[in-house]
Amino acid sequence: MLVAAPLAALAISLEDVERASASAANVLQGAQQRGQAFRPKFFTAGEWRTVRTLADLVIPRDARSGSATDAGVPEFMDFIMMAYPDMQQPMREGLAWMDAQAKARFGKVFVAAAATQQTKLLDDIAYPKKATSAMKPGVEFFTRFRNLTASGFWSSRIGIADLQYMGNSPQAAWNGCPPAALAKLGVKYS
Amino acid sequence: MPIQNRANKTYDVCIVGSGAGGGMTAYMLTQAGADVVVLEAGGWWDNTKDSKMLAWPYDTPRRGASTKExxxxxxxxxxxxxxVEGEPYTKAAGTQFDxxxxRMLGGRTNHWGRISLRFGPDDFRRKSIDGLGDNWPISYNDVKPYYDRVDRLIGIFGSRENLPNHPDGEFQPAPKPRCYELAIKRASDKLGIWCIPSRLSIITRSINGRSPCHYCGQCNRGCxxxxxxxxPNVLLFPAQRTGKLTIITDAMxxxxxxxxxxxxxxxxxxxxKTGKDTRVNARxxxxxxSACESARILLNSKSSRHPHGLANSSGVVxxxxxxxxxxxVAGFIPSMMKQVPHNCDGVGGGHIYMPxxxxxxxxxxPRGYHIETWGGLGQPSYGFGGGIATMPGSIGGGYGKALKDDYRRYYxxxxxxxxxxxxxxxxxxxxELDPTVKDKWGIPVLRFHWEWGDAEYKQVKHMQETFRAIIKEMGGEPLGDMPGRDKGYGIANGGAIIHVLGCVRMGTNARNSALNAQCQAWDCKNLFVADGGxxxxxxxxxxTWTILALAMRTSEYIIAQRKVGAL
Incomplete structure (x- = not known):
């Protein structure tokens, strides 16, 4: 299949980027639909709600691209938990820690807390250098959760289109980097 | 254990291993008309059918993350x-070694970065220069014609530089550096560090019926x-087309x-596949x-004539x-934030290096090193953005739109x-052989002993200082503090660079070496070693390039000896 890829006229064009964005939009819709139908294999129903809420707090939708749930990050996380069993216990304990903290502070589980309460809790665990030692379990959990969210989001169609990664495409010739990219770094070909 | 005899056939040559050395030997000997069998401990692999080249991370739910195999x-x-499951090795107390x-057709030629550097004249005679270690029994001039032929047969790009002890080869044109590599070169030039085009066995022009590179940057996936x-694709399959080569996979x-x-x-x-102990006859x-696996086979080949293992009367195996x-060392370069989007995949590996x-x-x-570089707008996959919380000038982790922007800015x-x-x-x-531990096949396993010397620690310290100086010259900031002597200046474990060599060494006489200058066992004239051993x-x-050149040279010696009836 791959061998048959035509080697001529393969330089990436604006059209390719547009096509990538369009397909990202399709996936976005698909992910939203999947979110309804998807049955997680690892996460419980309660955990699933927390994961979806938390993932979108980590990477929300903005003007340039969709959110973590738009990109299928919770589904990705569920797969990873099943594929790497060593990651299960820290994830489960971390999600439980989030609920325990939310209950102690706000009298309700994390997903039921108000948006301002949720971000107040995140502010205490999302900045490792500033966090207090009492927050250590939360910091460790959130660091892992953020990294996993980033892995799932930026490796998705939506994430790759957002980053404008232009490779993974056979080139008929290598002509070096384009003038604008060279100029940005202040370098040139001699 | 039941013993099968493979059809009572006697091959001219049996080669154990299908990597660089085994592949070259099979290629040379079948071209010369010998009837050859190759034993490979892993399964079949053909890049043209099995490669994951050009797959996207989102084509799989795992997004490119690692698997057990x-x-x-x-x-x-x-x-x-x-x-490797069921095939352990052990380490002496205090030894750190990986x-x-x-375990596949082609061995570690499926793994490496295609960095294809000739050894230079000094590299064969270091003892004469600094009094340490030993000289080789051969010189650069003995190997040069084979390097030249390997260049032509396999293909390599590079540039003519005329640098001392970094001999030029028969190079195809090298690809232009990427923009970030030009920035590295600019800093290196200022510091007086040679920075030249890489020398990789990736073809930029068609040779021997093979297509040139299409610059997807994914050599590691198999082209x-x-x-x-x-x-497999450059040596074994052409060898197979002579009709003279039998390849047996899953043969330990x-x-x-x-x-x-x-x-x-x-x-x-x-x-x-069957667990049966099987025999293949060969002249x-x-x-x-591989160096260590070949040593293991020799040490396990004990007989009354070879009580310490085969080719080991000297005890050097x-x-x-x-x-x-x-x-x-990685460095954050502020001027490389928010780059102009472009395709910088290029070949699979750096377009520049520092000899x-x-x-x-x-x-x-006493001894030197070379520098490999990396960076650029790589394909995002599992692990992307993992260091975001510690990037200088970032929001320090966080979440939300500001975090999302950080990922973009620092890409x-x-x-x-x-x-x-x-x-x-x-x-x-x-x-050495572990006295008690055996693998799942009942074969005694290797036990490793390892210590770096002062020379290695000082050299690695110099690496750390040099890389940090280049990063600073680029206006950047090294990520992480320099590890001190207590951390070995960040030296990798023995074995971790996957250039394990020696342990079946060649030499000038049967007392100080296992092999003569033709890689022929002193103790057993129809036994040769053609890997890093x-x-x-x-x-x-x-x-690797030297493994290939030596394997070609040894093959020619075997051919010549067979012609005169000495083998």
């Missing part, structure tokens, strides 16, 4: 790892159009059998199973084990430097 990621070609083994070198060789005169008669292997045996030294540029007489350590802003240096063989670094020393270069 592919620790470098699910798209990586190489099946193998630091641990042994990478490939589906054979534009880079791996043993464990012993070279000998007759009453002590000459090799064939190889015993475990057929992994000549070539071990190319397993000794003089070396690996390349290594340490890495060793200093006379060691001016330094407090492509990190460059890295990997030092790869020459270790001097020492008495404390060797492998014969190396007398490392160099500040990767070993």
């Amino acid at each position: 592919r620790p470098f990621g699910e798209f990586d070609a190489c099946v193998g790892g630091w641990q 042994w990478w083994r490939a 589906a159009v054979n534009a880079n070198f791996s043993s 060789a464990h012993e070279v059998t000998t007759d009453a005169r002590g000459q090799a008669t064939g190889v015993q292997y475990i057929d992994k 000549v045996v070539v071990l190319a199973a 397993g000794k003089y084990l070396t690996d390349t030294t290594g340490t890495d 060793w540029w200093i006379d060691n007489k001016k330094l407090d350590f 492509g802003s990190v460059v890295g430097f990997s030092g790869r240096g020459e270790m001097i063989p020492n008495d404390k670094s060797y492998c 014969p190396f007398v020393s490392q160099a500040d270069k990767n070993p």
Whole structure:
């Protein structure tokens, strides 16, 4: 299949980027639909709600691209938990820690807390250098959760289109980097 | 265990291992008309059918993360790892050593970065220069014609530089550097560090019916159009087309059998599919199973004529084990934030590198290293953005739109430097048979002993200081503090650079070496070694091109000896 890829006229064009964005939009819709139908294999129903809420707090939708749930990050996380069993216990304990903290502070589980309460809790665990030692379990959990969210989001169609990664495409010739990219770094070909 | 005899046939040559050395030997000997069998401990692999080239991370739910059999990621070609299930190795107390083994057709040629550096004239005679280690029994001039032929047969790009001890080859044109590499070169030039086009066995022009590179940057996945070198597609499959080559996969060789005169008669292997101990008869045996695996087979080949193992009357098998030294430093370069989007995939690997540029007489350590670089707007996959919370000037982790912007801003802003240096063989670094532990096939396993010397620590310290200086010259900031002496200056474990050499070394006489200058066992004239085992020393270069050149040279010797009836 791959061998048959035509080697001529393969330089990436604006059209390719547009096509990538369009397909990202399709996936976005698909992910939203999947979110309804998807049955997680690892996460419980309660955990699933927390994961979806938390993932979108980590990477929300903005003007340039969709959110973590738009990109299928919770589904990705569920797969990873099943594929790497060593990651299960820290994830489960971390999600439980989030609920325990939310209950102690706000009298309700994390997903039921108000948006301002949720971000107040995140502010205490999302900045490792500033966090207090009492927050250590939360910091460790959130660091892992953020990294996993980033892995799932930026490796998705939506994430790759957002980053404008232009490779993974056979080139008929290598002509070096384009003038604008060279100029940005202040370098040139001699 | 039941023993099967493979159709009572006697092959001209049995080769154990299908990597660089085994592939080249099979290619040369079948071209010369010999009837050859290759035993490979892993399964079949054909890049043109099996490669994951051009797959997107979102094509799989795993997004490119590692699997048990592919620790470098699910798209990586190489099946193998630091641990192979059912095939353990042991380490002496206090030893830190990692042994990478490939288990597939083509061996570790499916894994490497195609960095194809010739050893230079000094690299064969280091003892004469600094009094340390040993000289080789051969010189650069003995190997040069074979390097030239390997260049033409396999293909390599590079540039003519006329640098001392970094001989030029018969190069195809090298690809232009990427923009971030030009920035690295600018800084290196200012610091007086040689920075030149890489020398990689990736073809930029069609040769021998192979298509040139299409610059997808994914050599590690196996090239589906054979534009880079791996043993199956460049050596073994052409050898097969002579009709003279038999390849047996899932064949775990464990012993070279000998007759009453002590000459090799064939190889015993475990057929992994049936578990049966199986025999293959051959007039000549070539071990190319990797330095340590070949040593293991020799040590396990005990007989009344060879009580300490085959080719080991000198006791050197397993000794003089070396690996390349290594340490890495990454740097954040503020001017590389928010790059202009562009395709900088290029070839699979750096377009530039830094060969060793200093006379060691001016330094407090005796041997050199080369530098490999990395960076750019790589394909996002599992692990992307993992260091975001510690990036200088970032929001420090966080969440939300500000975090999302940080990921974008910092994409492509990190460059890295990997030092790869020459270790001097020492008495404390060797492998031997573990007296009690056997693998799942019942074969005694290797036990490793390892210690770096002062020369290696000082060299790695110099790497760390140099890489940090380049990063600062680029206006950047090294990520992480320099590790101190208590952390070995960040030196990688023995074995971790996967350039394990020596332990079946060649030499000038049967008392100080296992092999003569033709890589022929002193104790057994129809036994040869064609992997990293014969190396007398490392160099500040990767070993594969020299493994290929020596295997070609040994093959020609076998052909000549067979012609005169001596084998």
